[in-house]
Amino acid sequence: MINVEHIQKSFGNTLAVRDVSFSVQPGQTLGLLGPNGAGKTSSLRILCGLLTPDSGRVHIDGIDVIKHPVEAQKKLGVLPDNCGLYTRLTAAENLRYFAQLYGLSKSHTQYRIQVLAQQLDMQNILHRKTLGFSQGERMKVALARALMHEPPYLILDEPTNGLDVLTTRAVRALLLQLKNDGTCLIFSSHLMHEVTHLCDELSVITQGQVSASGTPDAIIEQTGCSDLESAFAQLCLSNATHATADGSIINE
Numbered sequence: 001m002i003n004v005e006h007i008q009k010s011f012g013n014t015l016a017v018r019d020v021s022f023s024v025q026p027g028q029t030l031g032l033l034g035p036n037g038a039g040k041t042s043s044l045r046i047l048c049g050l051l052t053p054d055s056g057r058v059h060i061d062g063i064d065v066i067k068h069p070v071e072a073q074k075k076l077g078v079l080p081d082n083c084g085l086y087t088r089l090t091a092a093e094n095l096r097y098f099a100q101l102y103g104l105s106k107s108h109t110q111y112r113i114q115v116l117a118q119q120l121d122m123q124n125i126l127h128r129k130t131l132g133f134s135q136g137e138r139m140k141v142a143l144a145r146a147l148m149h150e151p152p153y154l155i156l157d158e159p160t161n162g163l164d165v166l167t168t169r170a171v172r173a174l175l176l177q178l179k180n181d182g183t184c185l186i187f188s189s190h191l192m193h194e195v196t197h198l199c200d201e202l203s204v205i206t207q208g209q210v211s212a213s214g215t216p217d218a219i220i221e222q223t224g225c226s227d228l229e230s231a232f233a234q235l236c237l238s239n240a241t242h243a244t245a246d247g248s249i250i251n252e
């Protein structure tokens with residue numbers, strides 16, 4: 001189980017994450033929705049142990065991510081916002097390198113590369129250096145890397161960002177398959193139909209804090225709107241404020 005409790009993070013005077021909490025049960029899928037700059041990426045980076053919060057607690061299956069990030073990261077597959085590939089290595093070499101870090105055997109690594117290359121339609125780029133890869137090509141390799149060790153928890157920052165229609169559909173099908181196989185997914189997205197299709201629960205983050213959470217239907221009902229996009233827009237507009245590092249809110 002993942003438990004994020006009251007995390008807060010500032011960068012200088014910018015209060016990126018003011019107060020974010022959520023919990024996700026194994027096998028559940030949680031979507032983080034929020035306007036640009038709301039604090040989704042920062043919250044996900046804290047969850048993955050890539051960023052230390054100023055306060056708050058994060059536990060993955062009881063492991064304190066802040067105190068034991070390496071142990072916690074073994075349970076995670078992470079697709080970061082920038083993909084973060086080694087550009088001098090080929091796609092396959094990137095995957096092999098991470099597989100080694102996760103302790104996969106050579107034969108299992110090779111097997112996983114073949115399976116993922118087929119699922120993500122990336123056979124044609126496997127042996128090219130990733131320098132110069134398009135956004136979609138980088139995304140495919142980063143997603144494959146996150147899935148190499150078949151983690152129980154998958155954290156994805158905008159997983160279909162920059163992908164063409166066919167690849168987007170392939171990625172969504174893969175995520176649905178992973179969800180049905182019991183993988184817990186937590187991902188951010190700006191696409192309402194994507195989160196509605198994939199997520200059991202949503203957390204709407206505005207100005208660094210959770211302004212609504214629940215099933216897509218519950219959020220629609222809470223706002224009295226007829227669809228999720230209208231509900232989301234209403235939540236964003238009613239929380240249109242600036243937060244400063246001392247925690248105060250300036251209404252616009």
Ligand SMILES: Nc1ncnc2c1ncn2[C@@H]1O[C@H](COP(=O)(O)OP(=O)(O)OP(=O)(O)O)[C@@H](O)[C@H]1O
Nearest residue numbers: 011014015016034035036037038039040041042043
């Ligand atoms: N390393 C950093 N240094 C300074 N400011 C940062 C840093 N990382 C994030 N911020 C700021 O924190 C706020 C939240 O950013 P974050 O990337 O978490 O938002 P987001 O919800 O993921 O946005 P988007 O939907 O645009 O990707 C923004 O104002 C951003 O400029």
